[in-house]
Amino acid sequence: MAEYGEAEAGAEGPTGTARGGGVTERRIPARMGDGSLTHMTRSELRADIEEATQLGARKAKAEPLSAGEIDHVLDIYASSASFTAVDIGEQVVLSCDGGGSKMTGTDILDLLESEQRFGQDILELWHIEYSYKAIKTILPFQQQVMQNAQLMLTAPIQYGAQPNLAFYSRPDGPVANWFELLPRGEIDAARAAIEEAMDYATKDFIYVGEGMLDAGADGLDFDTTGGAGDGDFLSTLTAVEHLRAGHPDAGIEVGMAGEFVIGVHGELAHRGRRLAGLWPKGQLEVCQDAGVTLFGPAVNIRTGKSCAWNTAYSLTVIKPCMEVATIPVHPNVGEGVCGVPVNGYPPEDAVSRAAKAHVEILRCDGL
């Protein structure tokens, strides 16, 4: 494999000569979905983008990217630049789930640094446990941090954690483990367990949510919603409806766990709409109905595909959201979603390309 910045042997430069003697295209540094560096020609990048948008369109029952949009994505990715950015004046709001510098254990300093040095727009207080079930047990501690942080910061601060419905099943929780029941064919028992867990979960989301709003939080973030399937999603939507009724001015962000809702239960519906199998447009619509104010679609990375492929796929399945959105849409461009590699240190070239592509193609409201 070629070293960083080098072209593969026999294919260097726009008029390089292939081993067989023919003229070849220049190979451009490119990233794979796991973050590793590779080199691809402009034609290979275009082929990846075209393949991904066709697949995304077929799976999400959406329109593929237009020729102009494909060219635009290609221009972003067919570049050797180490960094890229949106145009001046086209910047968007960053809502930073689990955000900040991730200096765990330094909550307020982390938030101050995020505000004063990173220039983040919407900050988030979070705890390393990052599940509503766990946060319930340390709520007064988190409330005190929120109250103190609100005295010291100017930018809005939301409180974030994950629904994590599976934590309510044995051995971590009180309910029978539906992931053990389902393989045994005990469908009714598994569904009953999910429904029992949802009841526990919704109560915890409301308890923590109201507690943090009482402590001065500007909003709440339900991060990685739907990670345990349709039950996870419905318990979140139910909590959102309750919280919205009592707190009309609070920001409530729902960020998704994946591109479609897995039907672990299979029969759950929100206001008559079945949740299993919803793609981002449907997810957004039920979130809007529930009273969510910020929606964060997430599209999972394929590590064996290029970042150009992954971004084109992400744009294709999220794009239908933008046509029906009445609330801001902030695609999740964190590790392993929406064109950002699965990597603890996602390379800046890949991250900045994903950000630029989502802002410029989707005209989204934030990230």
Next chain:
Amino acid sequence: MDVTHALAAGMGGIRTAGDLVGRMQMTRGMRLTQAKRYVADKLGCSVGDLSDSYAMEQIRGEKGLGRILDHSNLHPGEPNAMTAKFRIADLLGIRINSVERFKAMAGI
């Protein structure tokens, strides 16, 4: 990654008007274009000024909306943090939860 996003696509938080636009998204569910227009009208500036740190540093200073503080950029006697949020709530015509909590606890 947070720094990368901030530089690649972020408005800039309190270096600019990113926090103000963000507040309109959170409290009113405004889409980006609407939120930017709303904030620009309240500030009496152009939409383009909102993500221009040069313009917003002056506007935030004039209106007491809180600015970045460091050793070469100090503003003693000027509102920041909670005191700036009182002004932001008035300027934008929104209810800021922590401001209301502060008033209640301070007996204001």
